[in-house]
Amino acid sequence: MSRRDARDAAIKIIFEYSFSVTDNSPESVEKLIESYMQDFDESEGGAKEEYEYLCNVVRGVISNIDEIDELIKSCIKGWSFERLGKADVAILRVAVYEMKFREDIPESISINEAVELAKKYGTDDSPSYINGVLGSVYKILKD
Secondary structure (H helix, E strand, O other): OOOOHHHHHHHHHHHHHHHOOOOOOHHHHHHHHHHHHHHOHHHHHHHHHHHHHHHHHHHHHHOOOHHHHHHHHOOOOOOOOOOHHHHHEEEEEEHHHHHHHHOOOOOOHHHHHHHHHHHOOOOHHHHHHHHHHHHHHHHHHOO
16 A cells, blocks of 8 residues: 555545544544455555554544634635535545644645545546645645
């Protein structure tokens, strides 16, 4: 599992979280991670470091979700948060978490990876929209 694969998996878990989890309890979060990672096998290319990254990102997004969502909402122009696609929201949440809380990941990497994931999971407009929102987030975080 590469860092890119781990980030992709984190997006999927956060996406599922938006539909299935009704609370932020550590138990619910761990069950969600475990249910998704049942097939994780280090012998099939999974690296412990990337698995830990994945778990830390998922836990971090969920434990800081209100703050992350407020930051996203402050950067959305002409659109309501509730109308955003769930895939776009999951991508934005992971990217904003990395930008705000992970000093070991350059913001440019988080933005670029989010745009690539938007091409994979979003609509035709998602990559440019996500790039714009994350550009605004970057400006806020740098001020």
